[in-house]
Amino acid sequence: xxxxxxxxxxxxxxxxxxxxxxxxxxxxxxxxxxxxxxxxxxxxxxxxxxxxxxxxxxxxxxxxxxxxxxxxxxxxxxxxxxxxxxxxxxxxxxxxxxxxxxxxxxxxxxxxxxxxxxxxxxx
Numbered sequence: 001x002x003x004x005x006x007x008x009x010x011x012x013x014x015x016x017x018x019x020x021x022x023x024x025x026x027x028x029x030x031x032x033x034x035x036x037x038x039x040x041x042x043x044x045x046x047x048x049x050x051x052x053x054x055x056x057x058x059x060x061x062x063x064x065x066x067x068x069x070x071x072x073x074x075x076x077x078x079x080x081x082x083x084x085x086x087x088x089x090x091x092x093x094x095x096x097x098x099x100x101x102x103x104x105x106x107x108x109x110x111x112x113x114x115x116x117x118x119x120x121x122x123x
Contacts, residue, residue, distance in 0.1 A: 002028045002112040004096050009117030012086055016121075020081040022096030022114055029077040032099040036070060036081045037108060038092035038119075047106035048094070049081060059105070063089075086121045094119050 008020040022034065035050040049060045049070035058070050069082040079096060094117050097110035 002098070004028075004098060004112055004114035006094070006096055006114040006117045009094060009119045011120040011122065014087055014121055014123050016086055017082070017084045018086065018119060019083070020094055020096075020117060020119075022079045022081075022098075024077050024079070024098055024112070026077050028098050028112060029072075029074075029079075032112075033105065034072070034079045034096065034098045035100075035105050035110065036079075036094060036096055038090075038094045040089070040092040045095075045108060047108065050105040051079065061106075083119070086119075088121050088123045090119060091121050092119060093117070 002025060005023045012018055033052050036048040037045050038048050039045040047061055048064055049068055051058050051070045051072055056072055067085045071080045096114040099111040101111050102109045
């Protein structure tokens with residue numbers, strides 16, 4: 001069973017930055033569209049950003065466009081989410097996902113998930 005390993009969460013002030021990492025096995029990484037999701041307290045999970053394999057096409061939720069950047073490091077089998085200009089409303093449990101099995105990426109039909117990393121932004 002694939003295990004995605006996340007790191008990089010924490011508590012910051014509004015306006016600051018964090019970078020999340022998600023490491024996968026070579027087998028999964030090389031064959032998977034990968035994405036970041038988040039679930040704010042008391043709310044539904046939402047898609048944050050996605051990156052394809054090959055050309056690495058990206059898409060972002062409107063709420064994070066211009067502030068967050070998703071990327072992949074093929075040498076490390078790792079996906080990143082650089083989060084700048086963080087806001088209190090970005091507070092959530094962030095999870096990475098790999099291997100889209102159907103539907104649009106924001107629907108969350110991925111085969112593999114990480115355990116989640118907490119991001120807390122205070123005003």
